[in-house]
Amino acid sequence: MRPGAFRYVSARSLDEVFENLSDFGDEATLLAGGQSLIPLMNLRLARPEVVIDLNRVPGLAGIDLVGGELRIGAMTRAVDVVTHATVTGSLPALSRATAFIGHPQIRNRTTIGGNISHADPSSELPGVLAALEGSVTLRSIRGERSVGWNDFIVSTFTNSRTADELVVDVRFPLRTGWTFAYDEVAPRHGDYPLAGICAGVQIIDGVVRDMRIVAVGVSDRPVVLSEVAQASIGRELDEALIMQLSKMGREEFRANGDAHASSEYRKWLVGTLIKRILGNFALEPR
């Protein structure tokens, strides 16, 4: 399989990106890590007229803590997110989730912005973004806007970026007093998960003050298990509660089934992962 013909520009500045986006609109595709896009182009399932390569645009990569948010430039490579001290120090769940992406050879190229924009329903990072109620920053010649994850990730492989916009960073608002974790079940090491959970909890004096649970791989976008989270508030995170939440988690949503996994199985995995993650939270010293 070889790609169809297209034109290519290696953008050297944001202005160049915007000019090309405004000239070509829907006919243009942005090339970030290429780990999802190029297979589609090789299979001729993606047929862009113009490919705008972002890899030489300066200033789009970086990991910073700004005003209580973990801000990661869109072109930051997955491999760097896994190991960077700022990430492991402030949001280790993100590092862990990113480490689940494929294999090291893929993570050397995958970008955060590209991964989240691709909106693969089985992808880990949109789940972490949803758990932290994070946002992406979109920029165009018209200016800059912040879009919450819920508005940005629309459906399978569909986001709300308009044709002239570029994702420039991804932001995870940090929550003091919370602990977050990520876990998943996949057929083989590095595969897309059959189901994944990003969960966070705030426990004060042994009692759950707040909780947030998001599932990936079970629907066309991350699923927020708000009823499960709600049921935990004011309760002790003990075995009885965990079992109850696990059971609720299995029932709260409708899961997709496919050749790899039935919907019942995915729902079951959600429950199991809730049990595992919350069980680990319960073990942590206060």
Added chain:
Amino acid sequence: MTASIDAQRPSLVGSSVRRVNDPRLLTGSGRFVDDISLPGTLHAFILRSTVAHGRLISFEFGESPADLVLGPDDIAASTEPLPFVWIAPDQQHLDLPMGDKTVRYVGQPLGITVARTRAEAEDAAELVEMTIDQFPGVADSLAALEADAPLLYPEHGSNLAVDFNIGDDSDVLEAAMAAAPIIVSRRLRIPRIAPSPMETRGLLAEWNVGTEKLTVWMSTQTPHHVRDQLAHVLRLRTDQVRIISGDVGGGFGAKEHLYPDEVMVCLASIRLGVPVKWVEDRNEHFTATCHARDAVHDARLAMTEDGVFLAIHTKVTGNLGAHFSNVGSGPFRVSGLMLPGPYRVVNAGAKISGVFTNTTPTGAYRGFGMQEAAWVRERLVDEAARELGIDPLELRLRNVISSEELPRLTPTFQEYDSGDYGRSLTMVRDRVREHVPLVDANPRIRRGIGFATHVEFTGLGPSVMQEIVGFRLGGYETAIVRMEPDGSVYVSSGVMGMGQGIETTLAQLAADCLGVDMGRVSVHLGDTAQAPYSAAGSIASRSMTVGGGAVVTAANTLREKILRIAAHRLEASAQDLVITEGRVCIKGDSSAGISLEELAEYSWLGWKLPEGETPDLEVKFVHDPSNISYPYATHAAAVAVDLDTGQIQIERYWVAHDSGVVVNPRIVDGQIAGGVAQGLGIALFEKVLYEENGQPNSTTFLDYLIPLASDVPDMVMDHFETPAPHIPGGMKGVGEGGTIVAPVAIGNAIAAAVPEIAGLILETPLSPGRLWELLRISGLINE
């Protein structure tokens, strides 16, 4: 065989010498098809059906930018139908007409475009308009037998293509079953598998307009067979076609015959008078290259109340795909032939049905019916053990044929040759007893160990048997062993390398027989202009046993000639001579001798030869074995099953095998390890998926999962050697055994770990989702 060699020099047989072709493979200097380039080469793309069943009503390409476009009418007019190779009783179709405009599977090749680059050939293909009138399609073999199923060949009135019995007559068998006190019967399934060698198919075809000869560099396991078929199909003489197979990136059976798309590429070269290259891409490989397995077995094992086996039978419903492959129903047949395994049964047989469906044709893949037989038989044995309350190993030991009873003819007409089947069982049993299982605090992790054993059909031959069973391939192999004028040794054989190290092991045999260093021996394979004719090539685990047997005899015969000439030169008796360190010497007096270089130089001059001896230090020997070679093995797997997720980890794996004389232990262990990994894939991950109407859903490595390093444990491998009594050198085949037994060893282990679901372990893959379903049905999902 190692007789007149210096006793102090260690034998090369049984030595794990390093492989001779590795340096070039490790440095990226291999010669795979796509590595070969010729000036002026154009590149092809094959147009294929995207519809599972229909009629191509138009193929329009107008003013194409391509250098060439060929459609089905052109292809049909320019070719003879491609003959099938293994013909079943009463099989109606004997060949495959090319350019058939009835489309019967997604991936069926319909035409070809040729352009300057592959990308441009794909561009040109997009401009070809193919209109296909769609018919309903059917993918499942049982569904294809139902009354209202769409018919692939309406003129036959049914999708049932072949239907025959093997082994004991059915009335004898049914009587045995009826009389048996206990019968364990199950419906078991083996899923459809894609062989998936890392190198896809491909060829570079060069038609020379001046000499009117076609040279084809091809990734193939069977150069001569392909040559003969290509010549026939293209209406050329055999001498006009030359196949050169260099390095082959895995075959496993997928590359053992000529495919129609390969014919189209050669036709394109003939039309254009320039070299044309085609390399299959992975995406098309999943529908264009033969699949394998896909059989339903309704099987019964009959026994006494004490668990003494009496009879075994299976009714096989095998999915042929859209048309017969080269081997057609052959794998289904072999699953019946090898069904009895190592057990002493009075009666055995199988009813074989082959069914057409709108899917890629099924053909050969490592194990060839034996993996299916092992799955069926060893699951039945374990289920019998469970029902009778007998230990599964004990039940097996009670029934295996003892070494004193061999040779023994089975009810399915296999004459098992030699060995000690029970010993492979006890060897693994003893190893497993040494193993300290991991203990988990988590009660939701269950552990178990499962066993499986088999006897394997290797060394396909003899030729007369091939004729009896309708398999149109000779069973012999020919070796040419020649000592050149400089004393180096040239070995040529009709078998082919595809990763199994045959270039090295044949050199070991020749060097060992002749008493020369490995460095002085070169093995030449794969070029039909050079290699002696092989009807069958490298299939059916025969390269070492049949091909190696030929080399051993040829090399020994050459050694005798060398010794006769040396005896004449040294005025000694041949019995008093040894070959050591490049010289022929008198035993005990290394000063009295002659170098091989000198002996060879003078012999080839025709000088100083004894009366009646010809100058050529070359022997050609045709080895047609008198029987199949039957190696055997027992495997055991230790698994951990996570009841909460359905995930399975293989924690430990044991093999004890007897494959006759082992020429290179490391290579043999590697074959078994690789085979077990493929078997693990069958057990846990692999299944080619089709929608009911024939639309394929497994078209990339993201859909079709093969094992990763993290899935495959290190294995404990033991072997012992009972030489094959009828093979010069004593080697039996070993390439397929790992794949044959591993799936059922793992299946039995899962059943042992979770006995509550044992009765439901009837098909693979036991993927997490599938296993979870069995746990759910059995009420093991807690809460």
Added chain:
Amino acid sequence: MNAPQTVMAIRLLVNGVQVEREVEVRTLLSTFLRDDLGLTGTHVACEHGVCGSCTILVDSQPVRSCLLLAVQADGTNVETVEGLGSVGSLSPLQNAMWREHGLQCGFCTPGILMSIEGEARSGASAEAICDEVLSGHLCRCTGYQNIRTAIHAYFATKDES
């Protein structure tokens, strides 16, 4: 601003040698290395980034060459298996693979060698390479066991020297 092109000139280092070529922008890096430069040691087995056979080093990182356009490699330092060693002079890693029978058909081998080389250089442990890195490669022949043994053998020789 540069207008989007269909053909571009690229200049890069390949195994230490400066290379300058004009390429169609849709040419994959794997195709460029094999067809334009004749470096056929890098093999293509899936063209969707899963199997790992095409893995090379770009600026010292193991990456899939089938998922990079050749034009993306402009200005980079590319290393392929041909740069590791030669038939008469194998690298210690290649030697370890040879000794331990870590290859059979050899098609996936160059990609695996480059992954190991790249990760070992950046300080990964033998265990991490045997598990995480090696699992980024499909091998249909060996069952991986001997490759793991070769990796450990290679690290043992590295520690000695």
